Amino acid sequence: MSHGHDSEQVGHIVPLWLLFGVFFALIILTALTVWTATQIDLGAFNIWLALVIAGVKATLVALFFMHLIWDKPYNGLVLAFSFMFVILFLGISLMDTAENMPDMYEGPAPAVATE
Amino acid sequence: MGALLTALAGLALAGKEKTFWLPKQSSTAAAAIDWVWGFIFWISAVFFFIIVGLTILFAIQYRARKGYATAKKHSSHNTVLELTWTIIPTILLIPIFWYGFKAYLDLTVPPANSYEIGVTAQRWAWMFTYPNGYVDENLHVPVDRPVKLVMQSEDVIHSFFVPNFRVKRDVVPGRYNITWFEATEVGDHVIFCTEYCGTGHSDMMSKVVVHPSGEFETWLEDASNFLDKLSPAEGGEMLYSMRGCKQCHTIDGSVRIGPSFKGIWGAQHALTTGEQVTVDGNYVRQSIMDPASQVVAGYDAVMPTYKGRLKDQEITAIIAYIKSLQ
Amino acid sequence: MNVTDTSITPTDLGGYASEEAESENFLSYPKGIMSWLVTLDHKRIGILYLICILTAFFIGGMFALLIRTELLTPGATIVDADTYNQLFTLHGAIMIFLFIIPGIPAALGNFALPLMLGAKDVAFPRLNLMSWYLWLIGAAFTVFSLVNGGADTGWTFYTPYSTQTDGAIISITMGVFILGFSSIFTGLNFLVTIHRLRPPGMTWFKMPLFLWGIYGTAIMQVLATPVIGITMLLLIVERTLGFGIFDPALGGDPVLFQHFFWFYSHPAVYIMILPALAIMSEIFSVFSRKHIFGYKFIAFSSIVLAILSFLVWGHHMFPSGQSELANFVFSALTFSVSIPTAIKMFNWLATMYKGEIVLKTPMLYALSFMFLFGIGGLTGLFLGSLAVDIHLHDTYFVVAHFHYVMFGGTVIAFLAGLHYWWPKVFGRMYNEKLGAIGAAIIFVGFNMTFLAQFVMGSQGMPRRYYNYIDEYTIYHHISTGGSFIMAIGFFLIAGYLLHSLLKGKRAPANPWGGNTLEWHIPSPPPYYNFKEAPTVGDPYDFSELEWDDRIEGYVFRKAEGSA
Amino acid sequence: MSKKHSSDGAGHAEHPKWMQHHFDTPSQQFASSKMGMWLFLATEVLLFAGLFCAYTVYRANHMDMFVFGHQFLDVKWGAINTCVLLFSSLTAAWSVRAAQLGQKGLMIALLFITLLCGGAFMAIKYVEYSHKIHDGLLWGTKYKPAGHAAEVIHGEEAHAAGELGGAHGRVDEGHTEAEQVAGIEAAHGEGAAEAPAAGGDALATDGAQAAGAQAAAPAAQGEGVELPADVLAIDVAERSTTLPAAIGPRGLVPVAEEGHDDGHGAGHHWEGPIPDNVHIFFGIYFGMTGLHGIHVLIGMIILGWLIYRALKNDFSPEYFTPVDLGVLYWHLVDLIWIFLFPLLYLIG
Known part of the structure; x- marks a missing residue:
């Protein structure tokens, strides 16, 4: 049983203080996001603020809880890539629907029979 | 080749x-x-x-003559x-x-001076509404004049396609899609539905009739007054085929999506609510205006309302037509 | 050429003596039907896949013949409109989800990928077996819809039609959902295998180009397929629970469904074609007896194609009511995908240039691939162009175009790959002459079937039509005739391949003179693939290979570096 | 992914039982498994992408629908659930550390706490869901605000006859009942009103309705007025069969978070007409949280299985891959919730 840093050791052992530190940061950020969303009115900017906070929280979880910071870079790349494709999917769908979807029932939209 | x-x-x-x-x-x-x-x-x-x-x-040129060959070295x-x-x-x-x-x-981009015609697609028929409110199963247009089509669907997605005009546009339920064209050739041109819409998809054809200049207006005038020229029952028969009744209601007694019109006049029908109703003028009118209110038992409430789409005179004609189908 | 004294040394067979190779060949060891059903061996799973997808191809092909027969005359010929609608729906769904998507990666790829890489197996053998079982379950769901009322939506499942129609839409969408996961697990497995199981010396740029193609495919399988999963789930809840996100009667947007659908289904087109291009890169080099031209351009173009495939889905929606801005962007991006494809085709031509071209069956398919995929790719330009697409959209021009790409491209490449690896998989040679005749019949029948469809499509014949106007009759006659010629070709191929299994000549380890690692071990390969770590060289350097008349195959001139 | 049985944790250097034959070294096996898991997590992210896409598209185009709908979600429960999941992530990450250090008892305890947190999360979800179900705040065709929702919503069935060039309201039996209950207060002219229309003719039955026809009537009185469910929300599907449909402002005006609190000005005020198709918000809410909930359940099954194997002594500091991968999955479930919480609960 080898506990040292020799080649047999698989994975990185995260110190406890770091685990707890990340946890408390996450809780504080949660409180922050509730507070900013309910108490501060930034108009359209609120959603972006909430998303930024969520992004920071997600990064903390991914980097430390999910060991990405010590992991092979490819694994991080996989996650980053998946987020990129989500943004691509959302972005283009939004670009299209933003142009014609509001017309759908804000004007006198044609009625549709249901079955 | x-x-x-x-x-x-x-x-x-x-x-x-x-x-x-x-x-x-x-x-x-x-x-x-x-x-x-x-x-x-x-x-x-x-x-x-x-x-x-x-x-x-x-x-x-470079075929190896035997069935095998040694490799050559070339720049890769x-x-x-x-x-x-x-x-x-x-x-x-x-x-x-x-x-x-x-x-x-x-x-x-339709030109500003386009003549506007409403298009309604429903399974499996096209209906074209002219500015004066007249509705026809074919698209009649004047030659050399831009025509703007404002299209809507009653049920699923259809697509309006005239090969000779190179014009195609999906007709999507819940929104108006717009297209336009300017016909240059007098005569008939076929209209296809090109978005798959079920059983009758390939039969959902109609035609564009391009009128020579000056004749379109007279045609429209004539056509719009067909009720005045025909007997009510004959007018009702035209409405029956032009306004999408025949897709669901047969006149030979066979059952499609709705009850057949044959011999329906004066009959007693049980409704989904359990009530009995006699098919008379009031019932037919009510069924056209608010189809969901009195649905005959055994059928689904799928018929769209014709409120605002049929005039009193037209409803009277349809009633006369149903009455004639004894 | 000249027969040297080089005998078949153990190093020629990956360290196996020939008797040993015989007794440990993966087909006969271990024995018993159960050993196949619970096998973790990638080669056997490849064969299980092969049997299944060929069955699916047969069923889908029969549907195609029924469709073509029905279309011989306008109106009812053999079936009614509703049956016809179910036929083309199932033809599409079976061919796409059950045959083409798993075809090359899961059947041929499963067999060849670890061998070409020099690995003992894929990274997750159990997951590999599981994805085969998922395929079976998905296939059962899909085919079940046939007996359970049929699905008549077309393979695109457009709402609101698919939420309103009767029939077994739920079972077929469930099938697609499950098949999606089968595909995801295959892709995931290959990605990890290529990353983590490369033996020493197998650097990225020493990998055979087939692996680059499969790598690009796997990226798309992993990143695109989950979206069809959620789309199918949403469609199911839309039907069962009245969800309403895509239902215009509830304020939903049917065009949004099309975005969802094509976000997967356009990359899916490249999931189908990219492995085909990858097989071509192998075959052109091996049968031209010449190093592949422009290795890096071909390798990178695979990855570029994989990425670009995610950016062009909206070209399926030009007339659908998509915004003009989206149409502009998608049309512009669509043209960009033709560039990596063109690069590959020119590089293959350059590979043939001044080669020693051996016209064996796989190469004949490769030549017909150039012709057919050339047409398929170039007609894509018509459909990418906005104004022209408005006229051609949803006509037989589109039908012909994607058959030229999917059939003329992928199926032809699949047949090429099947003939290429057949001796390696089963250790038997097929009849070369019949192989050539089969390829010719398919080529003629195919062109007859689908060239006619280009013409009637341009003339305006819409797709998914049960009935048509008289003007198009002549083209339908030609098309139906061609489809029967093709059917004859396929029966011929099935005949001589099955015959070769029973009576075929023993295949040498290296009948074509390939230099990728699978040709360094006996045919069929032993259970454990490589007895010792294979020596990795340039996969397209054929200078060490020589024809040996005694075994009617190629041998390596020098004993290789490894002990 | 690639797991083999192992009876004893301390494997031999040569052939530990958990080593698979096609890998050369334990670290190769570990890295492969981990990469496989990450790729799988990527597919999970893309699976959720569909719902995020629906969310983005509808929110961007119909913000009002979301602002209106989200009032019926309880930030308090959402925030508590976020903390529960974050805490479970901590214990999960800690359990990997325990596995690496060979602290078997601690690892099992931590995994068990994680499992319990998952249970707590689902319990809270259950409370929230049953609230919504009780109130009829559901998706699509099932959207029929009732019961509690009727208490919090000071309803007004407005009728936009004039604008639409023809009345398209429906005959509604609930109408008279509605008036009986609501009529007294409504008689001020600001309260609940229902404008039934038979055969398309707007029949203004009394003065209250004439006033109520103004869709944007502010909820000045602030009393919670109880209306029967079918008055509040005519089934949307049926509604849109009438021409031109789907446009009539609904006139539901929420007064306060809880109908029975002090009543004046507390909670949200909804000014202006109630947006159409609020059911789409609830559809997306149930879609997202439902799919997430299914993932939590799957995660709990995985955790249970890990505990079972840990009790069998399957893991050791040399081999703890299943723990690592299972915990990665659990973190992803957390990761998705981190985005769901602000997107669904903190709109506006």
Whole structure:
């Protein structure tokens, strides 16, 4: 049983203080996001603020809880890539629907029979 | 190869008439679109001949005569060459895109003075509403005048397509889609539905009737007054086929989506609510205006309301027609 | 050429003596039907897949013949409209989800990928077996819809039609959902295998190009397929629970469904074609007896194609009511995908140039691939162009175009790959002459079937039509005739391949003179693939290979570096 | 992914039982498994992408629908659930550390706490869901605000006859009942009103309705007025069969978070007409949280299985891959919730 840093050791052992530190940061950020969303009115900017906070929280979880910071870079790349494709999917769908979807029932939209 | 030669001949004659590849050009947009079509065709043809020609040439020229061969050593890459055949196609793609886009822009913006006709698609019929409120199963238009179509669907997605005009646009339920054209050829042109919509998809055809200049107005006037000229029952029969009744209600007693009209007059019907109702003028009128209110047992409440779509006189005619189907 | 004294040394067979190779060949060891059903061996799973997808191809092909027969005359010929609608729906769904998507990666790829890489197996053998079982379950769901009322939506499942129609839409969408996961697990497995199981010396740029193609495919399988999963789930809740996100009667947007659908289904087109291009890169080099030209351009173009495939989905929606801005962007991006494809085709031509071209069956398919895929690719330009697409959209031009790409491209490449690896998989040679005849019949029949469709499509014949106007009759006659010729070709191929299994000549380890690692071990390969770590060289350097008349195959001139 | 049985944790250097034959070294096996898991997580992200896409598209185009709908979600429960999941992530990450250090008892305890947190999360979800179900705040065709929702919503069935060029309301039996209950207060002219229309003719039955026809009537009185469910929300599907449908402002005006609190000005005020198709918000809410909930359940099954194997002594500092991968999955479930919480609960 080898506990040292020799080649047999698989994975990185995260110190406890770091685990707890990340946890408390996450809780504080949660409180922050509730507070900013309910108490501060930034108009359209609120959603972006909430998303930024969520992004920071997600990064903390991914980097430390999910060991990405010590992991092979490819694994991080996989996650980053998946987020990129989500943004691509959302972005283009939004670009299209933003142009014609509001017309759908804000004007006198044609009625549709249901079955 | 033979097909290709015929095609070349066809393109050489490209004009308004039907060619080997493309149908007759009967709208103002057609010529520009066909030009892009030909442009892409020729570029493709050149590339195709280069690729296939070289493939065949090499296969013959460098064929190993025995069934096997030893390998030869040759250069395995040449960056300049490879960049060349990357960049040349890239450059060629730019005009292909650009001309296609330009011709498309003309398709999307109806001129301000367009004559506006409403299009309603429902399974499996087209209905065209003219500015005076008259509805017809065929699309009648004047020649040489831009026509704007405001299209809506009653049920699923359909698509309005006139090959001779090179015009196509999906008709999406819940929104108005718009397209336009300016017919240049007097006569009949076929309309297809090109978005799959079920059993009757391939029968969902209609036609564009292009009237010579000056005759469209008289036609519309005439057609709009058909009720005045015909007996109510005859007028009702026309309405029955033009306004989408016949898709669901037969006149021979067979059951489709709704009850058949044959022998229905005066009959007693049980409703889904359990009540009994006699089929009379009031009931027919009520069923047309608010179909969901009194549904005959055994049928689904799928009929769209015709409130605002049929005038009193028209409803009277339909009632007369149903009455005549004893 | 000249027969040297080089005998078949153990190093020629990956360290196996020939008797040993015989007794440990993966087909006969271990024995018993159960050993196949619970096998973790990638080669056997490849064969299980092969049997299944060929069955699916047969069923889908029969549907195609029924469709073509029905279309011989306008109106009812053999079936009614509703049956016809179910036929083309199932033809599409079976061919796409059950045959083409798993075809090359899961059947041929499963067999060849670890061998070409020099690995003992894929990274997750159990997951590999599981994805085969998922395929079976998905296939059962899909085919079940046939007996359970049929699905008549077309393989695109557009709402609101698919939420309103009767029939077994739920079972077929469930099938697609499950098949999606089968595909995801295959792709995931290959990605990890290529990353983590490369033996020493197998650097990225020493990998055979087939692996680059499969790598690009796997990226798309992993990143695109989950979206069809959620789309199908949403469709199911839309039908069962009245969800309403895509239902215009509830304020939903049917065009949004099309975005969802094509976000997967356009990359899916490249999931189908990219492995085909990858097989071509192998075959052109091996049968031209010449190093592949422009290795890096071909390798990178696979990855570029995989990425670009995610950016062009909206070209399926030009007339659908998509915004003009989206149409502009998608049309412009669509043209960009033709560039990496063109690069590959020119590089293959350059590979043939001054080669020693051996016209064996796989190469004949490769030549017909150039012709057919050339047409398929170039007609894509018509459909990418906005104005022209408005006219051609949803007509037989589109039908012909994607058959030229999917059939003329992928199926032809699949047949090429099948003939290429057949001796390796089963250790038997097929009849070369019949192989050539089969390829010719398919080529003729195919062109007859689908060239006619280009013409009638340009003339305006819409797709998914049960009935048509008289003007198009002649083209339908030609098309139906061609489809029967093709059917004859396929029966011929099936005949001589099955015959070769029973009576075929023993295949040498290296009948074509390939230099990728699978040709360094006996045919069929032993259970454990490589007895010792294979020596990795340039996969397209054929200078060490020589024809040996005694075994009617190629041998390596020098004993290789490894002990 | 690639797991083999192992009876004893301390494997031999040569052939530990958990080593698979096609890998050369334990670290190769570990890295492969981990990469496989990450790729799988990527597919999970893309699976959720569909719902995020629906969310983005509808929110961007119909913000009002979301602002209105989200009032019925309880930030308090959402925030508590976020903390529960974050805490479970901590214990999960800690359990990997325990596995690496060979602290078997601690690892099992931590995994068990994680499992319990998952249970707590689902319990809270259950409370929230049953609230919504009780109130009829559901998706699509099932959206029929009732019961509690009727208490919090000071309803007004407005009728936009004039604008639409024809009345398209429906005959509704609930109408008279509605008036009986609501009529007294409504008689001020600001309260609940229902404008039934038979055969398309707007029948203004009393003065209250004439006033109520103004869709944007502010909820000045602030009393919670109870209306029967079918008055509040005519089934949307049926509604849209009438021409031109789906446009009539609904006139539901929420007064306060809880109908029975002090009543004046507390909670949200909704000014202006109630947006159409609020059911789409609830559809997306149930879609997202439902799919997430299914993932939590799957995660709990995985955790249970890990505990079972840990009790069997399957893991050791040399081999703890299943723990690592299972915990990665659990973190992803957390990761998605981190985005769901602000997107669904903190709108506006």
